[in-house]
Amino acid sequence: MKFTLRQLEIFIAIARLNSVSRAAEELALSQSATSNALAELEKQYDTLLFDRMGKRLQLSESGRALLPHANALIDRAGEIDLLLKQGGGPASLHFGATLTIGNYLATLLVGEFLRREPASKVSLEVHNTATIIRQVAQFEIDFGLIEGHCLHPDLQTEPWIADELAVFAAPDHPLAGKAEVSPAELIAHPWIVREPGSGTRQTFDYGMREFLPQLQIRLELEHTEAIKRAVESGMGLGCISRLALKEAFRRGSLVEIPTPTLDFRRQFHFVWHRQKYLSPGIERFLALCRAAVANIGRSDEITLYRDDGSPARFI
Numbered sequence: 001m002k003f004t005l006r007q008l009e010i011f012i013a014i015a016r017l018n019s020v021s022r023a024a025e026e027l028a029l030s031q032s033a034t035s036n037a038l039a040e041l042e043k044q045y046d047t048l049l050f051d052r053m054g055k056r057l058q059l060s061e062s063g064r065a066l067l068p069h070a071n072a073l074i075d076r077a078g079e080i081d082l083l084l085k086q087g088g089g090p091a092s093l094h095f096g097a098t099l100t101i102g103n104y105l106a107t108l109l110v111g112e113f114l115r116r117e118p119a120s121k122v123s124l125e126v127h128n129t130a131t132i133i134r135q136v137a138q139f140e141i142d143f144g145l146i147e148g149h150c151l152h153p154d155l156q157t158e159p160w161i162a163d164e165l166a167v168f169a170a171p172d173h174p175l176a177g178k179a180e181v182s183p184a185e186l187i188a189h190p191w192i193v194r195e196p197g198s199g200t201r202q203t204f205d206y207g208m209r210e211f212l213p214q215l216q217i218r219l220e221l222e223h224t225e226a227i228k229r230a231v232e233s234g235m236g237l238g239c240i241s242r243l244a245l246k247e248a249f250r251r252g253s254l255v256e257i258p259t260p261t262l263d264f265r266r267q268f269h270f271v272w273h274r275q276k277y278l279s280p281g282i283e284r285f286l287a288l289c290r291a292a293v294a295n296i297g298r299s300d301e302i303t304l305y306r307d308d309g310s311p312a313r314f315i
Helices: 005-017 020-027 031-045 061-086 099-116 129-137 199-207 224-232 242-251 280-292
Strands: 050-053 056-059 092-097 121-126 144-146 155-169 190-194 216-221 237-241 265-273
Touching (some): 005 020, 005 031, 005 061, 020 031, 056 061, 092 099, 099 121, 099 144, 099 224, 099 237, 099 280, 129 155, 155 199, 155 242, 190 199, 190 224, 199 237, 199 265, 224 237
Parallel strands (some): 092 121, 092 144, 190 216
Antiparallel strands (some): 144 265, 155 237, 155 265
């Protein structure tokens, strides 16, 4: 074979960053060495992996075809490198989770994984669904745990656990304490909601699809905790995962507004690229995630913390 792993690593970095100079900086190489490595790879196979538009690079048809295979090969080479260096198989994971999962489940799962495999390394990014899907599609992260739907043709999804949003308010809100609230009553009040692109907003918009033009959206926020604080202060109604509201409902700082005529059910999913090599470490972590929700019907039924406030071992 004419290519080297280093050439593929450089190609992957340039493809991800769309820049030779940024790839060189990330890989701690000179710009000329990075550019020469790409040029040599293209020359060896008499093909162009990027279309050049001034200083801008964009993957060519050949480059797009090569990228997932190059990523898979570099991932496998990384596994071999770890085996040779450490004489075992500690995992090295770089994954993403959407905000509800990242804030309430993923850190506990990572903690349990590292308790079992202390030599492993884990990097977790927390973003909204649209960002996680983009990162997985571009091989920026190994896999994702998402709340929204994924229709990307290059990505594979697997259902993980059911989840449901709940409408909520401050205890002194005019709708608090009612046994049932109609959509007509809901649209008469202002709302604090998640931003477009988030899985929570996707589910909320679908559940309220018949009434969206009439909604009074006062504020859009990227973080569930910020929404909870805004609703607690009396700014309006909110609608986020029951998982994120579990402790607030228990304390009474927020109350549920019953909406039996509206459907806010959804599914948490795993997502990875169809051509992504799922290393043994990734497979072990996914198996841990599956075991964590075995025999549990919905996300808010998971015991997250003990009575003393310490993280629960829910595995």
